[in-house]
Amino acid sequence: MAKQIKYSEDARASMKAGIDKLADTVGVTLGPRGRNVVLDKKFGPPQVISDGVTIAKEIELEDQFENMGAQLLKEAASKTNDVAGDGTTTATVLAQAIIREGFKNIAAGANPMALKRGIDTAVVTLRKAIGDMSQPVEGKTQIAQVASLSAHDEVMGDLIAEVMEKVGKDGVITVEESKGLEYEQEFVEGMEIDRGYISPYFVSNPERMESEIEDPYILITDKKVSAVADILPALENILKVTKNVVIIAEDIDGEALATLVVNKLRGTLNILGVKAPGFGDRRKAMLQDIAILTGGNVISEEVGRKLDSVEVADLGRARRVVSTKEDTTFVDGSGTEADIEGRINQIKAQIEETTSDFDRKKTARTIS
Incomplete structure (x- = not known):
């Protein structure tokens, strides 16, 4: 033309x-x-x-x-x-x-x-x-006034103010259409990733189809685990201190998955396998976020580490890990406050620099 x-x-x-x-x-x-x-x-x-x-x-x-x-x-x-x-x-x-x-x-x-x-x-x-x-908005009452004006709904404004008060200024609030007629609110405590358990055999609560592990040690790797020989030395070290284990990996299949499931069913290990979130560079960043939150290390061949070299000191800790088919939540990680604060400041700088709305939203969720 x-x-x-x-x-x-x-x-x-x-x-x-x-x-x-x-x-x-x-x-x-x-x-x-x-x-x-x-x-x-x-x-x-x-x-x-x-x-x-x-x-x-x-x-x-x-x-x-x-x-x-x-x-x-x-x-x-x-x-x-x-x-x-x-x-x-x-x-x-x-x-x-x-x-x-x-x-x-x-x-x-x-x-x-x-x-x-x-x-x-x-x-x-x-x-x-x-x-x-300008006058900064302070307190639940002022937030409710602003939210009610924007939503044209006083009940919705009060609900938004209540949610904002709980999650704080760095929290992420997601609004979705309800299946019913009432307003509902749901709070996700801890860090949530959009990947769930690898196998339903890891489920510990059949009614809710959830796997919940209290005070687990957390092994984080970007490697796909297929052979039991890859993970056996790490499991032997972990069993010296606990039976509660969470493994985050690119994937777990074949002989390795079968071995973990059998030990779970026998009660030898209280174990949960979770797929690593994201792809490419984003996956590396998210695994590092989990490691900082839980006080562990990412076991990656890119930095010269293999699974057979894992020590207990490399593992992260959390008060509780809850996993469904779609997502996994880490509650009260054992990472140091200084490391977490440093990572938050780094992420805030990335948000300032990015030109992608998608990346900005995803990165903001990480801070929350």
Whole structure:
């Protein structure tokens, strides 16, 4: 398809028309008396919503020049959402006003670069002024007020305030659609990974289909364990101090899995095998997180360690480990506070640097 080219006022007018269409649609949701927008869905019923960035993401305009303007404004809303997590509608309305006045001044003969420098100077001044005027939200009551306003529901606001008070500022809150009519809340204590037990033979609570081990020693490796000879020396060392063992590995199968299951059923070992979470570099980072939390070491051939060299000092500890088919939770790991705090600071720095929304969310869950 041949490219179309526009210049000067003609180009600005087309882009501004697209900006206005998007901003006028998003802007109706702004403020305490903001209205909802209904989004048509290809699958399922229409969605009634008042979230600016969600509405903006749904807008695609037929005219390609207008659509370019809308996409630029959409980018501003998305960036605001990534950095602040809120304020997307306000950012959209402000951007529309800045663009409108900027185009007006350019049409009157103003230098575009001088306008840009003036906007940058104003931003610095305004940020300081807003910072001076801002009031930090403190206490459950104020959180409930803000949440109730955002959710348009006082009961939901109170629930969110209660949850935020419990999980703290670094906790992760996930909102999901309920299967019933009532609001429900569920707290996950400790560190949770999205991998469960390798075999149902490790289940210790058949009613809940869970495996729960109290005060286990935790062996962490990025290796796939198939031969019993690979893991036998480590198990012999572990059995000198405890029968409660959790093994986190890329996978456990064949002869090694059969041996662990037989010893579990005989009562020789109270053992649980869990698949390592994630893939590639992310897996390495998550295994290191588990090691720091539990005070253990990751046994990896990349650092010159093999399973037959495992000593009791290499193993992590936790007060309890609970595993289902889908996930595993480590409660009260024995890692030192200094190591855990150091890792948290490192993860926070990674969140600041990453440009991927997916990586940012996954990394934030690690801190929680």
